[in-house]
Amino acid sequence: MGFELRERWGANPLWARWVLxxxxxxxxxxxxxxxxxxxxxxxxxxxxxxxxxxxxxxxSLVLLDPLAAVLVGLVRREGIWLANAVMVTDVSANWWGNRHWLRDDPAQLLCLLPITFFGLFVAALAVPLHRTVAGAESRPKAALPSA
Incomplete structure (x- = not known):
């Protein structure tokens, strides 16, 4: 499993590994x-x-966040889509649930900036990352040396 995981990570370009x-x-x-x-x-x-x-x-994010993290760590395309769905929903839910701050204390909205930036990062890179990971999966595997 360790060798296969290293191979899955290594099959992707450096930018994709950083994004993952x-x-x-x-x-x-x-x-x-x-x-x-x-x-x-x-x-x-x-x-x-x-x-x-x-x-x-x-x-539910106590289960969804780590599930997405495990799938991303395994360099699974499903993890990229789950991470995207979780983050788009999480950011939307946070902004919707905290919308009263717009009226009451707009400065409090600064607390939402980290999750918003991360959510935008995930959403913006989901498609190119998915394509790259899918391409790496479809490349022929290196032959293992015979013993």
Whole structure:
């Protein structure tokens, strides 16, 4: 498995490996953030959001973020699409759920900049990254030396 994983990473150009690494860092940070929220607030950690679907979604990110991270780490195309879907939804849910700040205290919106920039990064590079990973998967594998 280790050799195959190194081969999957190595089959991609340097830019794609960097993008995959940034995806991993961001998704891992998101996982940690949502776990910390649940440790602090329990199942009602997101009760400040009045919409139940948003609360459920944010709790579900404890599973979705690490799943996407594992799939990205394995250089799976499914991981790229899952990361994109998770981040587009996460950014949208954060902006929707915190829209009252636009009126009450716009400076608080600065807190949403890191997740917004990461979400834009993931969304902007999802298609070229997917194409590159798919191309690397379709290339013939190097022959293993016979013993």
């Amino acid at each position: 690494a940034v995806y991993l860092v961001g998704l891992t940070e998101g996982t940690g953030s949502h776990i910390a929220d649940l440790v602090r607030g329990g199942i009602h950690a997101y009760a400040a959001f009045p919409q139940l679907p948003l609360q459920v979604f944010f709790v």
